[in-house]
Amino acid sequence: MTKDRPHSELLSLISLAQARYVREIDDGDCAAWPDFFVDDCFYQITTADNYKQHLEAGLMWMDSKNMLRDRILSLSQANIYERHSYRHLLGQPYIREVAGDEVESETSFMVARITREGPTDLFATGRYIDRYRVVGDDPKLVRRIVVLDSNQVDTLLGFPL
Amino acid sequence: MDDLTHVPADLPAWSKQDGAWRVPYWVFQREDLYAREKRTLFEGPTWNFLCLEAELPAPGDFVAVHVGEKPVIVTRDQDGQLYGFENRCAHRGSLLALEDRGNVKDFTCVYHAWRHNLQGDLVAVAFKDGIGGRGGIAADFCMSQQGPKKMRITTLYGLVFGSFDDEVEDIETYMGAAVVERIRRVMEGRKPVVLGRFTQVLPNNWKLYVENTKDSYHASILHTFFTTFELNRLSQKGGIIVSENGGCHVSYSAIDRQAEAAKAKSIYSEQNIRSQSDLTLADMSLLGSFKEFGDDITLQILSVFPNFVLQQIQNAIAVRTILPRGIDSMHLKWTYIGFESDTAEQRKMRLKQSNLVGPGGYVSMEDGCIGGFVQRGTRESPEERAVLAMGGHAIDSTDDRITEAAIRGFWTEYRQRMGL
Numbered sequence: 001m002t003k004d005r006p007h008s009e010l011l012s013l014i015s016l017a018q019a020r021y022v023r024e025i026d027d028g029d030c031a032a033w034p035d036f037f038v039d040d041c042f043y044q045i046t047t048a049d050n051y052k053q054h055l056e057a058g059l060m061w062m063d064s065k066n067m068l069r070d071r072i073l074s075l076s077q078a079n080i081y082e083r084h085s086y087r088h089l090l091g092q093p094y095i096r097e098v099a100g101d102e103v104e105s106e107t108s109f110m111v112a113r114i115t116r117e118g119p120t121d122l123f124a125t126g127r128y129i130d131r132y133r134v135v136g137d138d139p140k141l142v143r144r145i146v147v148l149d150s151n152q153v154d155t156l157l158g159f160p161l
Numbered sequence: 162m163d164d165l166t167h168v169p170a171d172l173p174a175w176s177k178q179d180g181a182w183r184v185p186y187w188v189f190q191r192e193d194l195y196a197r198e199k200r201t202l203f204e205g206p207t208w209n210f211l212c213l214e215a216e217l218p219a220p221g222d223f224v225a226v227h228v229g230e231k232p233v234i235v236t237r238d239q240d241g242q243l244y245g246f247e248n249r250c251a252h253r254g255s256l257l258a259l260e261d262r263g264n265v266k267d268f269t270c271v272y273h274a275w276r277h278n279l280q281g282d283l284v285a286v287a288f289k290d291g292i293g294g295r296g297g298i299a300a301d302f303c304m305s306q307q308g309p310k311k312m313r314i315t316t317l318y319g320l321v322f323g324s325f326d327d328e329v330e331d332i333e334t335y336m337g338a339a340v341v342e343r344i345r346r347v348m349e350g351r352k353p354v355v356l357g358r359f360t361q362v363l364p365n366n367w368k369l370y371v372e373n374t375k376d377s378y379h380a381s382i383l384h385t386f387f388t389t390f391e392l393n394r395l396s397q398k399g400g401i402i403v404s405e406n407g408g409c410h411v412s413y414s415a416i417d418r419q420a421e422a423a424k425a426k427s428i429y430s431e432q433n434i435r436s437q438s439d440l441t442l443a444d445m446s447l448l449g450s451f452k453e454f455g456d457d458i459t460l461q462i463l464s465v466f467p468n469f470v471l472q473q474i475q476n477a478i479a480v481r482t483i484l485p486r487g488i489d490s491m492h493l494k495w496t497y498i499g500f501e502s503d504t505a506e507q508r509k510m511r512l513k514q515s516n517l518v519g520p521g522g523y524v525s526m527e528d529g530c531i532g533g534f535v536q537r538g539t540r541e542s543p544e545e546r547a548v549l550a551m552g553g554h555a556i557d558s559t560d561d562r563i564t565e566a567a568i569r570g571f572w573t574e575y576r577q578r579m580g581l
Contacts, residue, residue, distance in 0.1 A: 045521070046357065047358075047359065049261075049358070050357045050358060050359075055355060055356060055357045055358065056356055056357065056508075056512055057356035057357025057497040057511075057512055057515045058357065058512070058515065059359060059519055059520055059521045060516060060521055061512045061513060061515055061516055062513075062516065063513070064444050064446075066442075066443035066444035067443075067444045067446075067447065067516075069443045069444075070442045070443050070444055070447070071516075073440070073442075073443075074386055074523055077389070077440055078385045078386045078388075078389050078440070078523070079385070079386065079523065079526055079527065080383060080385070080527045080530075081526060081527065081529075081530055082530055082534075117537075151358065151359065151360045152360045152361075152362050152492070153359065153360070153361050153362065153520040153521075154361075154362045154364075155361075155362070155363065155364055155520075155529045155530055155533065156361075156520050156521065156526040156527075156529030156530055157520045157521030157526070158521065158526055
């Protein structure tokens with residue numbers, strides 16, 4: 001059982017999964033991004049103010065892995081935006097709770113955005129509030145709530161965080 | 162209406178022949194013009210959207226928002242009425258409210274504790290009479306003559322508007338009956354619930370976003386998500402309404418799949434516009450909207466001069482506030498709403514469809530960058546002029562949407578109010 005595994009091992013598994021996750025977004029094409037989630041996952045991007053006030057809406061609000069796939073499909077096939085990429089820097093995951101085969105963790109992030117004609121800008125800071133399901137050595141996200149520290153989003157939010 | 166003694170003499174000419182269909186790019190670039198817009202439009206005899214009445218349910222509730230760049234406070238006093246005034250202490254000008262919202266007894270400035278009531282009146286000055294007969298304020302100081310500037314406040318179907326000019330006409334006349342009716346259609350008889358608030362920082366002049374919201378021509382061309390899934394083609398039933406002065410508008414479309422599907426496909430391929438009919442969503446629940454209105458309108462975008470947008474895209478309903486931040490930046494405040502009467506399933510549908518809108522919305526993210534493209538594209542060409550000739554030169558309401566009439570309407574009212 002996950003709950004019987006030492007924290008150091010879970011920490012290492014989650015850190016590794018998250019390193020692969022940001023590599024897929026920053027240096028890949030996001031096509032494999034949905035694969036970090038279970039099928040009936042929940043993914044939301046919101047802000048600290050909304051989160052604190054229990055306001056439910058998100059900048060993204062998706063309750064299935066297929067919705068995540070649709071996001072990436074739409075970004076590559078339908079939506080128009082100037083070429084840009086992200087660079088994520090993650091803090092160390094903080095494991096809040098382990099129950100059954102699920103782990104609740106939080107991780108701080110900073111994301112820079114590099115736009116075609118522009119410099120490297122600080123685009124977002126915040127934290128992931130996560131629930132992972134750990135089967136074997138493969139943690140999958142059951143729920144990821146991306147809580148942005150600021151209420152402001154510059155220009156647009158295309159790729160996931 | 163306008164204090165012409167302050168008008169800078171060196172604005173370039175904008176020929177009368179250009180009317181509202183040729184717009185010089187310097188209108189998006191000049192600091193002197195922007196200063197005049199703030200005074201003449203945002204602080205002049207216009208109605209600025211401030212907040213929802215539902216955000217101020219109880220006496221003592223307040224929200225701190227902006228009119229243009231000016232910070233203001235909207236309150237509900239113990240008498241149950243709404244009041245609005247500058248967020249500026251009568252004494253030395255500090256902000257009075259330091260939170261976005263809350264419930265207070267009064268506004269006591271943190272700097273020297275000058276106290277203002279919920280209507281914005283200065284009611285107490287700390288150590289007014291000094292201590293032990295020494296100090297204190299000048300004998301001829303009169304509290305009632307000081308205080309932050311007050312706004313006139315009005316409400317319409319739960320929307321709160323304010324004006325710094327008492328001469329502003331009543332809100333119904335200002336918008337016109339046809340626009341009021343379309344606000345009624347969305348808001349009447351139910352209590353809004355805020356589902357979330359987001360601020361999008363756009364790299365463009367505020368008027369470029371106003372143009373964008375009034376541009377029914379671009380909707381299915383720039384935003385290919387809808388086009389791809391046959392949700393919002395220009396060949397659908399729909400139309401626009403332009404208010405008499407020009408500055409308020411409604412654009413709407415109604416779904417009519419059977420009649421349009423075949424025709425639309427050929428129209429779009431003939432025009433060589435991106436439209437891929439083989440693209441399908443893996444999770445179609447995004448589009449499983451519920452019947453909310455007594456008509457077939459699935460999309461209604463409504464704007465009120467100068468800063469307000471009410472959006473209904475299927476069941477995604479939001480109000481947007483346009484806030485200028487200098488000549489080449491603006492804040493777009495999104496407030497996503499549902500209603501108290503929503504069932505759990507309906508609420509979930511609204512949350513799901515919020516993916517369509519906002520800074521990351523499937524049918525709105527392009528609007529975040531397009532204004533910046535224009536701002537950058539025209540920076541070195543201030544004397545060149547945009548062309549707004551789709552649908553002719555008039556600002557009439559029409560029953561099609563391949564028109565720039567609502568944008569011409571905006572420029573008509575803009576030129577008239579600005580004396581340009």
